[in-house]
Amino acid sequence: MEHIDEGTIHAWLDEALPPDEGARVEQHVRACADCAAAVAEARGLIAASSRILSALDDVPRDVVPRRVDEVRADTAPSVRPAVRDTPATPVGAAPVRRRRSWWQRPQFAAAAGIAFVAVALSVVWQRSPQRTVSDFAGTRASEPAMAPAAAAPEAASAPVGGAAPNAAPSAALDAVPPRDAAVTRESKETEVSAGAGAAEQARPGGRADGPRAKAAPQNDALADANTRTRRAGDVAGNVATPPAAVPPAPTQESVERTDMVRRAAAPPAAAPTSSATVATKAVAPPPAARALPVVGGATAPVADSAPAKRQLAITPDAITRSEKARVQGERGVQSQSGVVAGGAGAEARASEARRDLSTVEGIVGCYRLDRRGPALDAGVAAVIALLREGQGTFDGDTLRVARLVGVAPSSTTEWRWTLSARGDVSLVRVQGAAYARFPLALRVAAQTGETSVATRVTCPGR
Amino acid sequence: MHDDELERLFKLYHTPLVRYLTRRLGDRDWAEEVAQETFLRALRQDALTSERSWLFAVATNLVRDEARKDDRRRRHLQLLAAEERERVVESEDVTQERAQERAQEQAMARRAIDALAERDRLALLMREEGLDYNEIAEALGLSVGSIGTTLARARRRLAETYEALQADAQRRAGGSHGTH
Numbered sequence: 269m270e271h272i273d274e275g276t277i278h279a280w281l282d283e284a285l286p287p288d289e290g291a292r293v294e295q296h297v298r299a300c301a302d303c304a305a306a307v308a309e310a311r312g313l314i315a316a317s318s319r320i321l322s323a324l325d326d327v328p329r330d331v332v333p334r335r336v337d338e339v340r341a342d343t344a345p346s347v348r349p350a351v352r353d354t355p356a357t358p359v360g361a362a363p364v365r366r367r368r369s370w371w372q373r374p375q376f377a378a379a380a381g382i383a384f385v386a387v388a389l390s391v392v393w394q395r396s397p398q399r400t401v402s403d404f405a406g407t408r409a410s411e412p413a414m415a416p417a418a419a420a421p422e423a424a425s426a427p428v429g430g431a432a433p434n435a436a437p438s439a440a441l442d443a444v445p446p447r448d449a450a451v452t453r454e455s456k457e458t459e460v461s462a463g464a465g466a467a468e469q470a471r472p473g474g475r476a477d478g479p480r481a482k483a484a485p486q487n488d489a490l491a492d493a494n495t496r497t498r499r500a501g502d503v504a505g506n507v508a509t510p511p512a513a514v515p516p517a518p519t520q521e522s523v524e525r526t527d528m529v530r531r532a533a534a535p536p537a538a539a540p541t542s543s544a545t546v547a548t549k550a551v552a553p554p555p556a557a558r559a560l561p562v563v564g565g566a567t568a569p570v571a572d573s574a575p576a577k578r579q580l581a582i583t584p585d586a587i588t589r590s591e592k593a594r595v596q597g598e599r600g601v602q603s604q605s606g607v608v609a610g611g612a613g614a615e616a617r618a619s620e621a622r623r624d625l626s627t628v629e630g631i632v633g634c635y636r637l638d639r640r641g642p643a644l645d646a647g648v649a650a651v652i653a654l655l656r657e658g659q660g661t662f663d664g665d666t667l668r669v670a671r672l673v674g675v676a677p678s679s680t681t682e683w684r685w686t687l688s689a690r691g692d693v694s695l696v697r698v699q700g701a702a703y704a705r706f707p708l709a710l711r712v713a714a715q716t717g718e719t720s721v722a723t724r725v726t727c728p729g730r
Numbered sequence: 731m732h733d734d735e736l737e738r739l740f741k742l743y744h745t746p747l748v749r750y751l752t753r754r755l756g757d758r759d760w761a762e763e764v765a766q767e768t769f770l771r772a773l774r775q776d777a778l779t780s781e782r783s784w785l786f787a788v789a790t791n792l793v794r795d796e797a798r799k800d801d802r803r804r805r806h807l808q809l810l811a812a813e814e815r816e817r818v819v820e821s822e823d824v825t826q827e828r829a830q831e832r833a834q835e836q837a838m839a840r841r842a843i844d845a846l847a848e849r850d851r852l853a854l855l856m857r858e859e860g861l862d863y864n865e866i867a868e869a870l871g872l873s874v875g876s877i878g879t880t881l882a883r884a885r886r887r888l889a890e891t892y893e894a895l896q897a898d899a900q901r902r903a904g905g906s907h908g909t910h
Contacts (some may be wrong), residue, residue, distance in 0.1 A: 274886075275879030284863035284878065313885040320892050321858055323832075323839035324753040 272296055272303050277310045659684065736773050743785050744769070746859035751789055753855050756840060764792045780868055786856055787869035834899060842892040850884035857881055 272280075272293055279285050280293045297303045655669040667684040744765060751761035768789040778784045843851055849870060856866045863877040872880065 273879070274882040275876075277878075278882040278885070279863065279878030282857070282863065282878070282881070284874075310882065310885075313882075313889050316889040316892070317854060317885040318858060320839045320842060320888055321753055321855070323835045324756065324843065325749060 271300065272306070274306065274310065277303070277307055278314070281307070281310055281314060736769065739772055739778075739781060739785070740769055743782060747785055747789055750786065750855050750859045751793065753843065753858075754790075754793060754851070764789055764796075767792055780865065782861060783865035783868040786859070786861060786865070790852055790869065838892055838895040838899070841895060842888050845891045846884050846887055850880055850887065853877060853880045854884040854888065 276285070276289075276293060280290055283290075285293065297307050657669040658666045659669050660667045670685045747768065748758075748761050748765045751764050752758050755761050755764070768785055771788055772778065772781075772785060775784075843855075846854070849872070852870055853866050853872075856869060861869065863874050866872070866877050867874040
């Protein structure tokens, strides 16, 4: 009688044989000592394989976060999202259980996800001129093409390795000339002095912006002003704790401008306290998303004054809907009441919105990112500042600088962000030179509640 | 695909898919990224006839597409190296010895799985996530009749490689003891 081959034995043990063949094998094994031994060996191999493979599940993700004083001492530009040092992630909480519990609240996740989409996209669309600048180049024939040229060398010299090739082109694409030299320096120093806590002391007023902001209207122009406020504060902060590079001279004017901006423009919805709140706030369309004349206009680029008067054509609400529709676009959803959804319409609106970009340099905004959901481990909570600075490319999209603020640093993880040609915002994790993109945090959010939650917050001091 | 349908798929298959990918890639975040992309693609499908094999096949192809990019692979190696270093730092809190032991087991398991042919590796990893022979065959484009042989070969190779690495490590440990 012929022995049973090893493959059949495994198939039998895996219950993959048809009943009649299984019966035949069983009968044979009872009678054949060699085959019985082979079956025993196969069982051993199956068990051993499972055991060996289970060792691969223990993949480390986050090292033990360092204490704040260690963070301050650290000058490395990269930081790692800290899992365990945030209130949202109780120490010792079982990741799986946490994931489940989050998953069981899809409506919450969906709302928060929509908030992420709305906030992230609105900020980016308003403020990032990259890529689609050409979309509206025709309508902006009078745009002083040479203006950004001054910015190119600055951006190209951004002190981040390997990034230069794309930095210059993206700066050249930039329809917005640099506001002033100090600001440009500031964005460079962002990279140099990434020690998270260093400037915290230097900017005592920064955090206080948040709570006061709750009643402020969702006015994007005010958001701009607030951003500048913070940035000006940042400049001062850098001066107080000079990094290796030459610090910008803090002029009295800039300080005054800061104060003026603070008085003139109450900060927008900064530092909301819960994601639910955020969802409401972020999705609510701004009452009149009209770009205000630049506050502290002494440094306002003249070229942008005309577009700055135009009405913003896009609201977070519209973005949310168009984003969702775009996701479903391939399935035939074309439009939803009154909103041109997906495709060219949305792109056109995005271009329209970008045209109203007036001023933003440096920090585009700060977001608290809670990566949550079944896809993820215990969740990462981190404050991430999105900067406009280009820094290389990833899958054809310009990688822009994003920095974790005020969390434990590590030597290998950094965040970047991208805006694709289609308008998708992605956070890109950079770890040890490996890139991982998190676009789904945006897309699936509206579909399944599986999401990461980004909450706009007041940028903490650096 | 409707939202609730996607949700069902997600609940059912996300965990095994991420585990499969993590084992395949050695990088949880990357695995999650691929898994998410897989579900996104599922979202665009009208209907899936053999959903589990479809998901695993798409995920596998996404990995394969990525792996074609050599520099991505190189970066991944750098990532692994970095994580390895970090684990050493992390393990100071735990019992040093136990942590080292676990790290060693994992490194050996990684080397053992890497020693398999790609097809064998994928079949084995899919089987470990509960895919039946038909599903594995469908996902990998193989005949059902060949799956048993493929798995037998993969399991034997994996176990034997692992044992050899283990014996090697023990020999070295014994040698270092001898010099003390």
